[in-house]
Amino acid sequence: xxxxxxxxxxxxxxxxxxxxxxxxxxxxxxxxxxxxxxxxxxxxxxxxxxxxxxxxxxxxxxxxxxxxxxxxxxxxxxxxxxxxxxxxxxxxxxxxxxxxxxxxxxxxxxxxxxxxxxxxxxxxxxxxxxxxxxxxxxxxxxxxxxxxxxxxxxxxxxxxxxxxxxxxxxxxxxxxxxxxxxxxxxxxxxxxxxxxxxxxxxxxxxxxxxxxxxxxxxxxxxxxxxxxxxxxxxxxxxxxxxxxxxxxxxxxxxxxxxxxxxxxxxxxxxxxxxxxxxxxxxxxxxxxxxxxxxxxxxxxxxxxxxxxxxxxxxxxx
Amino acid sequence: xxxxxxxxxxxxxxxxxxxxxxxxxxxxxxxxxxxxxxxxxxxxxxxxxxxxxxxxxxxxxxxxxxxxxxxxxxxxxxxxxxxxxxxxxxxxxxxxxxxxxxxxxxxxxxxxxxxxxxxxxxxxxxxxxxxxxxxxxxxxxxxxxxxxxxxxxxxxxxxxxxxxxxxxxxxxxxxxxxxxxxxxxxxxxxxxxxxxxxxxxxxxxxxxxxxxxxxxxxxxxxxxxxxxxxxxxxxxxxxxxxxxxxxxxxxxxxxxxxxxxxxxxxxxxxxxxxxxxxxxxxxxxxxxxxxxxxxxxxxxxxxxxxxxxxxxxxxxx
Numbered sequence: 001x002x003x004x005x006x007x008x009x010x011x012x013x014x015x016x017x018x019x020x021x022x023x024x025x026x027x028x029x030x031x032x033x034x035x036x037x038x039x040x041x042x043x044x045x046x047x048x049x050x051x052x053x054x055x056x057x058x059x060x061x062x063x064x065x066x067x068x069x070x071x072x073x074x075x076x077x078x079x080x081x082x083x084x085x086x087x088x089x090x091x092x093x094x095x096x097x098x099x100x101x102x103x104x105x106x107x108x109x110x111x112x113x114x115x116x117x118x119x120x121x122x123x124x125x126x127x128x129x130x131x132x133x134x135x136x137x138x139x140x141x142x143x144x145x146x147x148x149x150x151x152x153x154x155x156x157x158x159x160x161x162x163x164x165x166x167x168x169x170x171x172x173x174x175x176x177x178x179x180x181x182x183x184x185x186x187x188x189x190x191x192x193x194x195x196x197x198x199x200x201x202x203x204x205x206x207x208x209x210x211x212x213x214x215x216x217x218x219x220x221x222x223x224x225x226x227x228x229x230x231x232x233x234x235x236x237x238x239x240x241x242x243x244x245x246x247x248x249x250x251x252x253x254x255x256x257x258x259x260x261x262x263x264x265x266x267x268x269x270x271x272x273x274x275x276x277x278x279x280x281x282x283x284x285x286x287x288x289x290x291x292x293x294x295x296x297x298x299x300x301x302x303x304x305x306x307x308x309x310x311x312x313x314x315x316x317x
Numbered sequence: 318x319x320x321x322x323x324x325x326x327x328x329x330x331x332x333x334x335x336x337x338x339x340x341x342x343x344x345x346x347x348x349x350x351x352x353x354x355x356x357x358x359x360x361x362x363x364x365x366x367x368x369x370x371x372x373x374x375x376x377x378x379x380x381x382x383x384x385x386x387x388x389x390x391x392x393x394x395x396x397x398x399x400x401x402x403x404x405x406x407x408x409x410x411x412x413x414x415x416x417x418x419x420x421x422x423x424x425x426x427x428x429x430x431x432x433x434x435x436x437x438x439x440x441x442x443x444x445x446x447x448x449x450x451x452x453x454x455x456x457x458x459x460x461x462x463x464x465x466x467x468x469x470x471x472x473x474x475x476x477x478x479x480x481x482x483x484x485x486x487x488x489x490x491x492x493x494x495x496x497x498x499x500x501x502x503x504x505x506x507x508x509x510x511x512x513x514x515x516x517x518x519x520x521x522x523x524x525x526x527x528x529x530x531x532x533x534x535x536x537x538x539x540x541x542x543x544x545x546x547x548x549x550x551x552x553x554x555x556x557x558x559x560x561x562x563x564x565x566x567x568x569x570x571x572x573x574x575x576x577x578x579x580x581x582x583x584x585x586x587x588x589x590x591x592x593x594x595x596x597x598x599x600x601x602x603x604x605x606x607x608x609x610x611x612x613x614x615x616x617x618x619x620x621x622x623x624x625x626x627x628x629x630x631x632x633x634x
Contacts, residue, residue, distance in 0.1 A: 136564055147501055150509040184464055184552040192467040192549045216556030220564060232509045233550055235501040237557065239533030244561055247453055247537060247574070255570055 004037045004058065005298045008098040011042030012067040012085040013105025014285045018042055021104065022050035024290020029056045031291075036298050039098055041085045043067070064088045070283055074108030078116055086110060090117035093276045100301040102268060102293050104281030111148050111271065111280065118276035121306065123313040126156050127273035128163055129231065129280065131238055132172075134260035135222035142168055143182075143219075145231035146238045146269055152230040154197035157181070161202055161210070163272040164226035166312060170303040171270075172225075176209050180224030182233060183213035194230070207312070220257075267292030270300050273309060277301045321354045321375065322615045325415040328359030329384040329402040330422025331602045335359055338421065339367035341607020346373045348608075353615050356415055359402045360384070381405045387600055391425030395433055403427060407434035410593045417618040419585060419610050421598030428465050428588065428597065435593035438623065440630040442473050444590035445480055446548065446597065448555055449489075451577035452539035459485055460499075460536075462548035463555045463586055469547040471514035474498070478519055478527070480589040481543035483629060487620040488587075489542075493526050497541030499550060500530035511547070524629070537574075584609030587617050590626060594618045 007028075011021045025038045037058045040047050044063040051059070066084040068077045081087060089101040090113045103110055111129070120127050130144040144164045149156065161179045168177035181199055183191035188199050190213060202210045214223045219237065229237070245261035248254070259265065267289060268281040277300050281293040324345075328338045342355045354375045357364050361380040368376070383401040385394045398404060406418040407430045420427055428446070437444050447461040461481050466473065478496045485494035498516055500508035505516050507530060519527040531540045536554065546554070562578035565571070576582065584606060585598040594617050598610045 150501065182553065184467065184549055184556075192547070195549075216553035217560040217563075219557055220560065230509070232501055232512075233553060236499065236533035236550060236554065239501075240536055240554065240557060243534040243537065246534075248572075251572055251574065253570055253572055253575075255565075255568055257564070257568065258570075 004035055005100065005301050006037045006039060006098040007294050007297050007301070008039040008041055008089050008092050008101045009290070009294065010085045010089055010103030010105050011040040011047050012064070013103035014281065015070065015283050016285070017105070018046045019050055020285050020287050021290050022047055023287035024285070025059065025294060026051070026056070027287060027291040028294040029059050032298070033058055036294070038294065039092065041089050041092075062088060062092070068106050068109045070106050072106060072109065074106060074112040077106065077109050078112050086113050090114065093278070094118050100277035100279065100297040102279035102281060102297045104268070104283060104285035104290065104293065107147070107280055107283070110278065114271050114274045114276070114278050118274050121273050121275055121309055121313070124273035124309070125159055126152070127271050128160050129269040130164060130167055130272055131269045132266050133219065133227065134257065136220050136257050137222050139222050140172060141222065141225045141227060142172070143227040143229065143234050143237065144272065145229070145234050147231045147235035148271070149231040151232070152194060154194050154201060157194060157198035157228055157230065158201040158205065161205070161208060161226065161228045162312060163309065164228060165208055166305060166308050167270070167272055168225045170305055170308050171300055174225050177225035178209050178211045178223070179226040179228065180211050180214040182216070182219070182227050182229040182237075184215060186213050186215065188212070198228070207315070264289040265292060267296040270296070272305070275306060277306070321352055322417065322618050323354045323356060323415040324611050324614050324618070325356040325358055325406050325409050325418045326607070326611065327402045327406055327420030327422050328357040328364050329381070330420035331598065332387065332600050333602070334422070335363045336367055337602050337604050338607050339364055340604035341602070342376065342611060343368070343373070344604060344608040345611040346376050349615070350375055353611070355611065356409065358406050358409075379405060379409070385423050385426045387423050389423060389426065391423060391429040394423065394426050395429050403430050407431065410595070411435050417594035417596065417614040419596035419598060419614045421585070421600060421602035421607065421610065424464070424597055424600070427595065431588050431591045431593070431595050435591050438590050438592055438626055438630070441590035441626070442476055443469070444588050445477050446586040447481060447484055447589055448551075448586045449583050450536065450544065451574065453537050453574050454539050456539050457489060458539065458542045458544060459489070460544040460546065460551050460554065461589065462546070462551050464548045464552035465588070466548040468549070469511060471511050471518055474511060474515035474545055474547065475518040475522065478522070478525060478543065478545045479629060480626065481545060482525055483622060483625050484587070484589060485542050487622055487625050488617055491542050494542035495526050495528045495540070496543040496545065497528050497531040499533070499536070499544050499546040499554075501532060503530050503532065505529070515545070524632070581606040582609060584613040587613070589622070592623060594623070
């Protein structure tokens, strides 16, 4: 039998912490008793107040004194609050005490924390945040970067393509992912300067099934498994999709496809290209969103993507 | 009584030309007999074949020998095909023989044609394409640029804000338009480099009600009347919105708000900042889309935005 995956979660992270993280963790722990162990990190009293008297055997608590607020400056907060739940999560991850760390707190602090503690894999220019994209035909694709890197050089975009390809292959188990650049026309010379230059690099890339550019209208049409863009555009696309779901929900429109645009269903965004498994959740995460983030974190840790990324980098030298 | 507005339309422009342009023109002509005169430009025989025997009195035909194809290189085509319907449309506009020119043909050729013939207004760095945005509360806002300028300097983004503000004021008749930058966080320091710098300029701008940044999730929530972004992002946002409508339509989901995302309802994108009134339509335009483009063109011409733009530029010197 396999060892259970050890998932650490920032119990103080998100707009509804600690209630949402603890309740979501309970859901996940009860569903997968032999498969995951959850380590709740945060103020022990506050966490216990949200747990039943009989805590499930696969839930552990690690106390952390400090909390990083949602609005704090990421770098400053990570430097100053060394006993915060986020800092402690990264400490456990770095020491190998947990397999994956996830949290719905301050996104910047989660990202900066990864760069400070477990650090970028050597050769990775800019670690990226990736998000699942529901396709109208039922498939699942990915888009990256979705917010960590607003301005990207062509070489960085090309590396995102490699990272997304490996994620799609080993986490989503697509056999040969189709990789595309998000642009404003299908032709090679369409797009902004960075995308045009990235197109030239990707056209020549080996180990990659590059299918060219796709447009905004194609995002959900399963024309590509991996959609590559800078974090400015990716974040706008992601949030616009979330808002479409929210507007439909408010207007009482329900549909199997659009329901999959709900951030709760997607769970969170793994960081690709750092020496450890990290998933960042949405600040407004509900217990259901946290449960799905934990299940995504489990799957992500199982895929052991980091070693695949390192191998791919070695091959390309 | 006011003189009717003279609307020239490229009868050969779009995937379904001349059928769609001619049928759409007929619809508009019959609806507004005293208000508009429509000039159909293109191959006379092909146009006549789509018209009834008794042509309405407010439809005229101007014959053009040549046609610019949808896939032709814009600059080359405009240089070589001087007797094309697009070239002729700009000729009539420049000579003051029509009040506005619109077409659903090769977007690049329509844009380049404007720069070559009627030219940018002095002081305008980059003319922009603007599109209406339906708000969930029933209001209408605008987004610009939606595709003409993929890479934009901060000063260009700031000028888009001015152009969008004037459009909103004089064409949509919003009293004091709220102007926002599309970004990835509300705080001033969020965004890519160009947006951060544009924020600094707009914060100081007079004659403008700048409300800061909005995010992808806010686009349809009526947080701003004028949404400013570069043409790369604007095009992706616009096409993604169109695709949401198309997917809903295919899935038999109908809703008063989302139906307004249908490109047919929006009609087309005016070019702001050139010496004449031009509206560019969607390549796939149906007769209904053409009808709406013509009505938008009428409204756009009536607003006499160019003189307002020139005045605003004089004021800001």
